[in-house]
Amino acid sequence: MLFHFHVWTPHVEETEKFYAGLGFQVTQRIGKKDGEFKSFDPPLNWDDFRGQSIRFRIIEMKRGATNITFGYGKKVMFDHIGFLVSEEEKVNVLERAEQIGLTVQSNERRTFIHTPYGFRIELQQHLDAVQSRSENRIHRLNMETKTAGLEEVLQQLFNCPVSQIVVTESDHTQLTHVNLMSDCAISSTDPNGIQIILSE
Template structure:
């Protein structure tokens, strides 16, 4: 299993897309709510083609190598979930352990979500086409939370050490920093997530 993904809600959707594009990410998909219907605005469309439509983007997906990031329109930046690429056997084992722990698992056709008691979810993804073979990957993530038992519980859920996740005590849940192999420099995205190359 491999950490590959994070998702958040933001009131700075266009700025967030532009930030990650400058880091070499490509836009894989854009979906907006329009008159109660989800409508795609994928590339080659650019923001100049639809900015005046005042769209509410449900999800924008950007990719680079083995890193997949999604974000959607919200009232303010809110960290929602992290994601792991898993095989079918790992998926079944993790869902079984989640059940034993009393954590809800929601299985869908495209992905499975584990609902933790810590105000963020874990996406389990078996589809390898959500990433590419380019040698860019997430090395570590730092999450701040008032709950100090997150790491212990995730190690129980995954039945292994989760050294790729650094949990720091903080007043509220926040994705603090993401270290990405193959990305140069260090900067903050428009949602105050520090993206550091390593």
């Protein structure tokens, strides 16, 4: 199940505010302050630490079956998408990744597959990565890549077409649209230029 995307952005506070306005809840904030990584999780809010020279490594927000993370970067950059998988699915996907020559990076919390398209694919087994497995799912995700062939690679990895991901060629890799299932209809552009569409 496609559940997640991550971007780097210079607009960290604005991005959190945007997604909070769509009903996402902050579940984690980790930032570097005075050379050390520290937690600034809720109930803390931005007024509690504004002006403290914190460089946020990750802010995690959840809404139903969708998990969004972002961290500070000098420019907006799309980093990865994530799939929630079972142990059996993970083993099978990694076997196929090895067969087609993709590099895998793994730790106890999550696994990444490096693609030749300028972004990574995360395999996540922990169900606490989402609030729900059915509500407010990612219906469709549109991205641009420099080279063609991503749809075929995704089909090879997951052994079936991944119809949720729509790809077009461009001069750089970026996430352009995310369509989320919702009980209301809203279309808006986040601070990073990603069009977020909520629809039934």
